[in-house]
Amino acid sequence: MKALHTILLAAVVGVGLTGCQPTICERSETADSKVGSACAIPPLLGSTCTASIKSCSEADQKVIGDVVTCIDGLPECTPLARDAWLLQREGCTGSLSSLSQPCKDAVFMGMLPGEDAGVPDAGVPAMVDGGQGIDLYATANENTVGIAWVPRQQGDVARWILVETDTLGDNRTEREIATGNAINFTVEDAGQAGRTYFVFGLNQMNEIVQGAPFAVEMEDAGVPMCTGPASCPSNQVCDLGTCKTQTCVAGGTNTCPVGYGCNAQGFCLQLTADGGFVIGGGMRDAGVTPLPFITNPVTITPRPPMVQPAVQVGLVAGRRPDVVGIDSARVALALEQEGQVIAHTSTQRGLDFIDDSLTAAGIDTLGGNVHLAWNAESRLLYACYVVGRGIRVQVSKDQGRTWGRVARTFEPPASEDGGISENFRDCDIAAWKNGGALLVNAEPETLMLYDLAPDLTTNMRGPAFTSVFDAGVNSVTFPSRPAIATAPELGIVHVSFTGTRELFNGGADQEPYVVSREGSGPFSAATRMTPAASASALPEDFTTIAVHPKTGRAIGAYTTVQVGSQNSTVYVSLNNPQTRTWSTGAHLNVFVVDQNTSVWLPNKPAAETWFAFSPSFAPMADGRFAFSFVAGPRVGGVGDYRMYMVPFDLDRVPSITAGRGWFVPPVMQMSTDRVIDPRGSTNGPQPPVSSISTDGQVSVYGAFTVGTGVNGDVEGTARYWHWP
Structure with a gap:
């Protein structure tokens, strides 16, 4: 199956062939509602349908209308039957190749559903040599798979593509996931058979993102005057990088830090020396060599x-x-x-x-x-x-x-x-x-x-x-x-x-x-x-x-x-x-x-x-x-x-x-x-x-x-x- 074509077509508005009947765009919107949001398949026609359909001849519009009728007759798409549904949809859209070029350019931006937009027909392969720019983690229970990916470098990702195949690498399905906060995905009703997953990131030019080393950008809290008790006088505590006097209740519950006691004047006084805790927190990037934003493949089988x-x-x-x-x-x-x-x-x-x-x-x-x-x-x-x-x-x-x-x-x-x-x-x-x-x-x-x-x-x-x-x-x-x-x-x-x-x-x-x-x-x-x-x-x-x-x-x-x-x-x-x-x-x-x-x-x-x-x-x-x-x-x-x-x-x-x-x-x-x-x-x-x-x-x-x-x-x- 060809890779999921890489230009999203927006939701449908309509213009039509006859006055009182639903327009082609309205009918297409109804048909698209059967796709099912879980399948993540773009709608058939574009958001400029009302204007763009005017570039199509009467014969072109009849072809498009027949395609919409065919898709409208398909059952609702579900994740488990997505591959089979796409094959049926391709059977419906095959006749679009007969459209005139002006119609293709206006309605489909010159690229028909199912045609390739630059991602190889065989599909982007997963990385297996350790050179991936993002890591992938997956886990599962009896029927659900949880997936999350972590960039090892920084890069400008326009959209993520989650690829799912069987354990042999066949029956490939692709889901497009918008960027923003999306760095994970949950596959519900994943079935009992083992499946293999990997993720890649595309830029605005539909190219695989090449990573770059993380820029070290730490939270700026100013220049600290202290890093622990040893940095302050014995009558002060280190409070968010600053030596301060901390009050307490003499004879009451000790609210002073470890190693301090409350003196008779109601101030915390250091009693023992403490070097504090050594903080690491180093950045976990993948070095300076740019790496492609493609993950390792992960194979997982739902089970208890x-x-x-x-x-x-x-x-x-x-x-x-x-x-x-x-x-x-x-x-x-x-x-x-x-x-x-x-x-x-x-x-x-x-x-x-x-x-x-x-x-x-x-x-x-x-x-x-x-x-x-x-x-x-x-x-x-x-x-x-x-x-x-x-x-x-x-x-x-x-x-x-x-x-x-x-x-x-x-x-x-x-x-x-x-x-x-x-x-x-x-x-x-x-x-x-x-x-x-x-x-x-x-x-x-x-x-x-x-x-x-x-x-x-x-x-x-x-x-x-x-x-x-x-x-x-x-x-x-x-x-x-x-x-x-x-x-x-x-x-x-x-x-x-x-x-x-x-x-x-x-x-x-x-x-x-x-x-x-x-x-x-x-x-x-x-x-x-x-x-x-x-x-x-x-x-x-x-x-x-x-x-x-x-x-x-x-x-x-x-x-x-x-x-x-x-x-x-x-x-x-x-x-x-x-x-x-x-x-x-x-x-x-x-x-x-x-x-x-x-x-x-x-x-x-x-x-x-x-x-x-x-x-x-x-x-x-x-x-x-x-x-x-x-x-x-x-x-x-x-x-x-x-x-x-x-x-x-x-x-x-x-x-x-x-x-x-x-x-x-x-x-x-x-x-x-x-x-x-x-x-x-x-x-x-x-x-x-x-x-x-x-x-x-x-x-x-x-x-x-x-x-x-x-x-x-x-x-x-x-x-x-x-x-x-």
């Missing part, structure tokens, strides 16, 4: 996903990693390493995370508890984290390789008496409309929401929740540890958090809550995620929440303890969008038992005490959610934990109770590496040490901190995994 070996993230111990999947090639994570906030970004599906010199980039020399958000519309990566007594937000324009140019810090105002006011305790961030982000801060007695533009200016600021002070159990105060989930196109926002509730005996406990908003209206009242009509007396904490960007359906989870044994466990909570309420049940406990056997963890002996914690959700492209948690036996005060993942289907009917929404077995152990024992209270929920994300194509990505030492409670390096 398999667990892949975990990859070590660098050589330095990491704390509280957060991960975002961008596409089938690109992934980023951020964590605390040696007292600094460090990003690791990969264009090789995470396989290069082991090499700090290639992947590490400093987000900040200060801070901790970092959260990431990827906005696919603007292709910006956002990060929020705690710095001192406040919250800082940064944005990276190159998927996490460089930081520092766009940053903003939110701090509590000074107290009226001139003393130190309260701290902003935590944050979370999610993608939002117009390429921006929604930031939620845990401020004193308020969860404050900021609608941030890509330059981090504030479009809107307002409370998502304000503490409710009540003499009874209806009080909800001191909101902390917020988690935010958004569906920007649907205008949906959910914020979960831990609130403090008063008890009748004068004590207090912690409960998980959610507030929600759809459209421009106000947030709902806080709703408990817990199971019963009345609040639970058990401690509950560390919520997670997710919303599907296409369906708007939401799901959450929280960590609590088992009644009696007091071991940490995880419950999933389901959302009712009509009533704006949440609920759970015994069947949504990860340790649910049926006939004295663990339903989801068959390797757990019935009499053995296990802990579960660190839940995380991420929406999958097929409408389900990926759900991860950490679990394992705890014997003699020592935990032996591993990370697990399982899809969750909101429409699945549980086998042991009524209702909808349940796990989709099997629960998979994602790594043999031991997960750190956070050594939280043995009678309370354990804090999170892991996270997961999805890329909108096929894959789920996860990260956790390894536990080293005899008891597994010493922080080791982070581990990263992907599925499939």
